[in-house]
Amino acid sequence: MxxxxxxxxxxxVSTAAAHGGVCHYTVDGAEYNGTLWHLWDLENNPISDPPQVPSIQRRWDFNPVFDVTSGNMTCNWDGTATASSLHAPILAGNNITAHWDNFMPDVFPNVWPHSIGPILAYMAACPGDSCEGFDGSGDVWFKIGQLGLSPEAEDLRGPWQQGGLLQPGAVSAPGYTVAIPKNLKPGKYLIRHEVIMLASRPPQFYIECAQLSITGNGTATPSSDYLASFPGTYKDEDPGLAMSQWWSTCVRLPATxxxxxxxxxxxxxxxxxxxxxxxxxxxxxxxxxxxxxxxxxxxxxxxxxxxxxxxxxxxxxxxxxxxxxxxxxxxxxxxxxxxxxxxxxxxxxxxxxxxxxxxxxxxxxxxxxxxxxxxxxxxxxxxxxxxxxxxxxxxxxxxxxxxxxxxxxxxxxxxxxxxxxxxxxxxxxxxxxxxxxxxxxxxxxxxxxxxxxxxxxxxxxxxxxxxxxxGTTTGPAVTQTATGTPGGGDGSCSVAQYQQCGGQDYTGHDKSRELMLIMEGLLELQRVK
Known part of the structure; x- marks a missing residue:
């Protein structure tokens, strides 16, 4: 047969197990807890007065964002500063690490449930001496880091670096570390961490923003060629976001x-x-x-x-x-x-x-x-x-x-x-x-x-x-075809990385590892005797 x-x-997986985000940061060697607002489920169960805990992190909801045209794409469901907000000092050129921790470890022991998709980091300069009144709107965001497929990945099924960095193994998950561009002009900035879970349709966007105070002797600011807006940068039809279509041709994928x-x-x-x-x-x-x-x-x-x-x-x-x-x-x-x-x-x-x-x-x-x-x-x-x-x-x-x-x-x-x-x-x-x-x-x-x-x-x-x-293997080989041009307006590379200021891990488009790939044949008939 x-x-x-x-x-x-x-x-x-249950709703809480599948959702989450950045719960603490290591900034220039110092530890900072995230805000507790994520525990309040701002989308479905808002309350008027959550605890006001000083934090560098903007308020956020643990539910993902699905709509790329939503204002929630900026800094999550609420994304405003808490009443007692902080700015973490960091010297330009030094590292910040975001940790995706589980806030319900007794119920869901897995720190991060997803493993398919990229991790990205953006920054935006805040006007004046504080980010508290800045909503992050407009063409203000520049990309400083991105991670996608692991070097050993044979196709878009992975593995992806997201899983290795955010999910625990024998030791605690290391989180995602990115360097602040070393020549960046001092001032107050927002940093926006984003994990995209690509294996659902529509994709799930997990976004958190934190406030930084950049020090140093830099003078550089990104030109308009490197600036983007959220919402506005991503489109549903971007090849780097419509990836779930590559997993199947005839299945109605769950939305959540x-x-x-x-x-x-x-x-x-x-x-x-x-x-x-x-x-x-x-x-x-x-x-x-x-x-x-x-x-x-x-x-x-x-x-x-x-x-x-x-x-x-x-x-x-x-x-x-x-x-x-x-x-x-x-x-x-x-x-x-x-x-x-x-x-x-x-x-x-x-x-x-x-x-x-x-x-x-x-x-x-x-x-x-x-x-x-x-x-x-x-x-x-x-x-x-x-x-x-x-x-x-x-x-x-x-x-x-x-x-x-x-x-x-x-x-x-x-x-x-x-x-x-x-x-x-x-x-x-x-x-x-x-x-x-x-x-x-x-x-x-x-x-x-x-x-x-x-x-x-x-x-x-x-x-x-x-x-x-x-069978004990994960399926037939997958054909990859690169599309688009370097620096083009589609897929994951719709915003160039701010390289001249020391943007991390970016050396131009890699045609074999880029998200703008089309997989064909995953659900071609695999016949066995």
């Missing part, structure tokens, strides 16, 4: 890292995502290998596919539609695959039992799914779903993560399987959705209908199936 790999890029918890919401169909232009061709009777990972773009077999003890079943549904690129998921669905639960005799609770998500971890995020051989040819949506049960002991606690794929099925017969609707197939009180897995259980009832007779099932805890599911 031939097999096709479809890479699913579902982010299976949030799970669906309301089983009566229309979002339960396809994670609230509308259609994309591409479709993947399959043959009825063929086995398709769906690949799911907790972070968009991270297909490494060395990382747990579904981390954080998100134990639960894995289900796959299909829906016959007129046009997979425009279908909204309101038509009926039939289940074609499930990998649910099996008792582990050595375990003391259901946390220790075998689950579909545990099988995904053991099989590099992959599961073989048979396309029924008797279904009619035509367009289909394929819906791959994980139900995470780690907080499902109360109603609304189950976390559902799904991605929909747009398929064109050829061959087949004329069968029309019985269907269910989403929403409607699940209830919040279903025993497979409202369940405490931190205690021992003797059985588990997978929600939804039975698997259609022409589909497939896997017994939780069994070995990885033959073919692509049992």
């Amino acid at each position: 031939k097999s096709q790999i479809i890479a699913s890029l579902v982010a299976l 890292n949030n799970p669906v918890t309301n089983v009566l919401s229309n979002d339960i169909r396809c994670n609230g995502r509308s259609g994309v232009s591409g479709k993947c061709s399959v043959v009825a009777g063929q086995t398709v290998t769906v690949e799911m990972h907790q972070q968009n773009g991270d297909r490494s077999c060395g990382t747990e596919a579904i981390g954080g003890a998100h134990w639960g079943p894995v289900n796959v549904y299909m829906s016959k539609v007129a046009d997979a690129s425009t279908a909204d998921g309101s038509t009926g669905w039939f289940k074609v695959h499930e990998d649910t639960w099996a008792k582990n005799p050595a375990g003391s609770s259901a946390d220790d039992d075998w689950w579909g998500t545990r099988d995904l971890n053991n099989c590099c995020g992959r599961m073989n799914v048979k396309i029924p051989s008797d279904i009619a040819a035509g367009d289909y949506l394929l819906r791959a779903e994980v139900i995470a049960l780690h907080v499902a002991g109360s109603s609304g606690g189950a976390q559902l993560y799904m991605s929909c794929y747009q398929l064109v099925v050829s061959g087949g017969g004329s069968a029309s399987p019985a269907t269910v609707n989403f929403p409607g197939a699940y209830a919040a009180s279903d025993p497979g959705i409202l369940i405490n897995i931190h205690a021992a259980i003797s059985s588990y009832v997978n929600p939804g209908p039975a698997v259609y007779a022409g589909g497939s099932s896997k017994v939780a805890g069994s070995a990885c199936s033959a073919g692509a599911e049992a």
